[in-house]
Amino acid sequence: MAETTIPDDLDQARGEAETLTVRILELREAYYEKDAAVASDEDYDTLIHRLEAIESAFPELASQDSPTQTVGGRAQSLFDPVTHAERMLSLDNVFSTDEFVAWSAKVEKDAGRPVRYLCELKIDGLAINLRYESGVLVSAATRGDGVVGEDVTENIDLVPGIPRRLSGSGHPSLVEVRGEVFFPVAAFQELNAEQEAAGERLFANPRNAASGSLRQKAEGKNADQLRLMHARLSRLRMLVHGIGAWENPPVETQSDVYQLVATWGLPTSSHYRVTDPGAGAAGEAVEFIRYFGEHRGSVEHEIDGIVIKIDELALHAELGATSRAPRWAIAYKYPPEQVNTTLLDIRVGVGRTGRATPYAVMEPVRVAGSVVRQATLHNQDVVKAKGVLIGDTIVLRKAGDVIPEILGPVVELRDGTEREFVMPEYCPECGTRLRAMKEGDIDLRCPNAKDCPAQVRGRVEHAGSRGALDVEALGEVSAAALTQPLEPAEPPLHTEAGLFDLRVEDIFPIKVVVRDSETGMAKTNDDGSERTDTPFKRARKPKEDGEFDPAAAEFTGDEFFVPSTNAIKLIANLDKAKTAPLWRILVALSIRHVGPVAARALAGHFGSLDAIRAASREELAEVDGVGGIIADAVIAWFEVDWHQHILMRWAQAGVQFATPGHPGPGAAAAAGGVLAGLTVVATGSLDGFTREGAQEAIIAAGGKSASSVSKNTDFVAAGPGAGSKLAKAEQLGIRVLDADGFRILLTAGPEGLPPLAVAP
Structure with a gap:
């Protein structure tokens, strides 16, 4: 990783640290809460290392809630929270054998003696914590923020190989077993084949498929949906990779732990190796790393690296951990797979925040287990830096084995027909001139936040998302249908102000191009054409078949066309969302930086939107979990006149902007x-x-x-x-x-x- 100079000035360092913090938190939210990765592992790690360097130079900037001190993710309100008996930490990473050898030398120096390493495969799945009390499973929870995770016990019951009661006897009164839930490669391929045959969305990778399958709720599903949910869960598998809380374990090494828990009936991996102690231990670990780097395809599950741990448990306690990662373990990350394909075009999409994002349209190619047709190019400077021309043969990889990333062109294959990309001057969605929103910004944005259809589309989708109002029928496709339909010409929504005024008759039929909400990329079919959908289809109903609402029906011959179940569900869910908890309403308003954590803190402290609006910057910033950046964003949001129009329309529609019975600012605590x-x-x-x-x-x-x-x-x-x-x-x-x-x-x-x- 390239080194850059650390600022000498405290204010300059504080400004960069705040910018880095905001970006890191955005990436964590996308990865842990939306099962979507919008940046590569390398890009994320670069941001973390840069923030660590600044905090090292200016310790006063290293707050205890800094991303360098915390584990990513948090428990979602869809599930009950579970507090882990012992923190679930993340792992620090190395990206070369030289970096690993340097880490090995440091830990052996700190240990004061030669050590023995346990080397195992880093499974690309979802971390899970199983809590057993006297041999009986009492809870299964995701990692969450490392302290509190999501209760997925009911779903874990359907994953084969995880015992409800441990085999044998003499089990500890409390033990936490840590592992990874994943789709075997063959099962994932079968799942996507079935999705494709049914005309459903394909999963991008096994990790997202595993996370999405395990983090489902049975409530509200019909019989067919439940069968599908259970079928997916039955294809998942889990392997143990460690322990959490366990008082006085009767074993001395990590490898002994694996042998013991296997006798209890817990699934363990056969793909691990314990090195001999002494000077050659690091070399044996490097050999293990190299072997599986060349034989990744021979493993039954996806891997993205190797985890190397000190085998001796006593040294785990002696070396300890930082606030986010143990000092006795490290993850070696493999470079992702690379392929060549043709760059057919570079287009520009506009997302929820107005950022104009160039993206590549490519000849479809399979890389790291899935077919890729598009890849973001971030901004015009990235396009120039990569040196790609439209028509080039390009080198493509899956960054972190998840995100398609263009590395650059194969210059030797150019024939003179290639052409340069030119960044448009005007927003492709609304025609407003693009510009940098502040001095030094590389990204160009559309400043027409109020009326730009792409930004409205993104905000409407965000309002319906799981972390906001959690409106089941208001997702990516339906948000686009409401704001940017191909048919009819006039959209049902011009801004989110009218969201709660929608009627069933307003929203059928609609045809729409399917787009990514963050980048605005139009999704494509196999032939390269834009993918379209009709989320609110009309259903045929014979005239004599029961009752109907004449205001929401069309008559043709002997048949009426009535709204689909999806349309009716959307309106019903929006009506229910009017009385959602205040924190959900705050998230739905798309106030910059105000996600579920900050929204809960604001709602819990102030109790009403009026109290939040009346608060000073100091009063906002003093709320635990808010701080200066979010306080400034909240004040700036209320100062915009058309935001006041949204509040007025929502209030007139019956949206509840206060927590019933809340005693007032600060009183809840x-x-x-x-x-x-x-x-x-x-x-x-x-x-x-x-x-x-x-x-x-x-x-x-x-x-x-x-x-x-x-x-x-x-x-x-x-x-x-x-x-x-x-x-x-x-x-x-x-x-x-x-x-x-x-x-x-x-x-x-x-x-x-x-x-x-x-x-x-």
């Missing part, structure tokens, strides 16, 4: 809240509350909203479908409240509850 010091679990369908709404209400009242019932739980609010949590509460003698009792608890506290009836 105050000791005087009616639930201060109490832990409450909300489960099942509580009348008048969504799951997120119930959790927010508990927090707003000063209490702790927990996801599981334990002896430390004070109350359980339970509605229909409460299941095992209700049974656990009854077993532990914890007071259970219905929806009415829950409302009393939230407003009056425990003292306001009626006394329990005493059995005669």
Whole structure:
């Protein structure tokens, strides 16, 4: 990696550190929460290393929530949160054998003696934490932010090879088993073949397919969808690669751990090697790295590198860890696969933030397991730096084995017909002149944020996303259909201001080009033509077949054309979203840098949009999880006149901009809240509350909203479908409240509850 000079000036260093932090957090959100990688591993690692260098030179800039000190990702509200008994750390990376040998020399110096290494394959899947208590599986959770993950226990039950009860006897009272969930290569190929045959979207890679399959909810799915979900989960596999919490394990090495957990019935990999101790250990590890670098295709699952760990567990404790990675392990990352293809064209797309992004349209080619037709070129300077001409034979790779990346042209194959790319002066979507938004910016953007159809499309899709309003029928295709349809000529939405005013009759039929929301790239078919879709199809219905709404139907001969289920679902879901928790509304407004974490912090502290708008920069920045950058972005958003128009239209449509019962700015965290010091679990369908709404209400009242019932739980609010949590509460003698009792608890506290009836 190229070295660059660190700024001498503190203010200049702080500015660059803030810019790096924002970009790193954006990339983490895309990768961990959307199962989408929008930058290569190398680009991401370069940003992290640059930020580390600045923080090393200016320690006062190294806050405890810096990306250099934290693990990427966070638990999503779609799943209950699970707190790991011991942190799940990430791994530091090396990219050459020289870097690995240097790391080896350092750890052996720190250890004060020669060491033995365990070398194993780095599986390209989804990290998982299995918690067993006295041999019984009690939870399975994703990594999340390393401290809190997502509860996927129900889905893990359907993954073959993971025991609910461990074999043998003498199991520890608590042990956390860490592993990776993945699709075997053959199963992934079968899955994509079935997707293609059904005309469905193909998965980009096994890692995204595994993550997307495991992080599904059964609720709301019909019988066919459940069968499909279960079929996918049954194709997943898991391999153990370590342990978390385990007091006084009866083994001394990592390799002993693998042998022991295998006797318990847990799946372990056969692809590992333990080196001999001494001066040749690093060389044996390098040999292992080289062998699998040449034989990656011989393994049953995708790998993107090799993990090298010190085998001796005592040294793990002795060497310790940073805030994000252990010092006793390292990941060697393999360079990605490369192929040649033809650059047919360079087009420009516009995404949600207005960035004009050149992208390559290529002769389809298979690389790293999937067919690639397009690749982003980021900006006009990148096009020049790569030296590619339209018509070139180009070298393509999958950066991190995920993102298509053009390395450069094969100059020797040029025949003179190639031509240079010229960046357009005007937005291809709305005709506004493109410009850099601030001095020094390389990216050109469309400044017409309000009316540019591409930006409106991106914001509408963002509003419906899982991290915002979570509107199931409002995704990539439907957002484009509402804002940029091929047919009809007039779109149902000109801006997101009218989102909650949509009616069923406004949205059928619509035909649309399928585009990527971030880059604006038009997706293509096998023949290179733009891919189109009709998300809100009209359904035929004979005149005599039941009731219909004449206002939302067309009559042709003896048949009516009625809206599709998808159209009806969209309107119903939008109506439900009007009462979504305040933090979701904040995310849906597309305020720069305000994702779910910052939105929860703002909503929890202030309780209403009016209170947030009235707060000073200092009051905003002081909220835990917000800070100066986000505070500035929030203030700037409210200063835009057409943003006020969005708020007005949404309010008129019935969108709720306040948390019911919130006591006011700062009060939720105050000791005087009616639930201060109490832990409450909300489960099942509580009348008048969504799951997120119930959790927010508990927090707003000063209490702790927990996801599981334990002896430390004070109350359980339970509605229909409460299941095992209700049974656990009854077993532990914890007071259970219905929806009415829950409302009393939230407003009056425990003292306001009626006394329990005493059995005669």
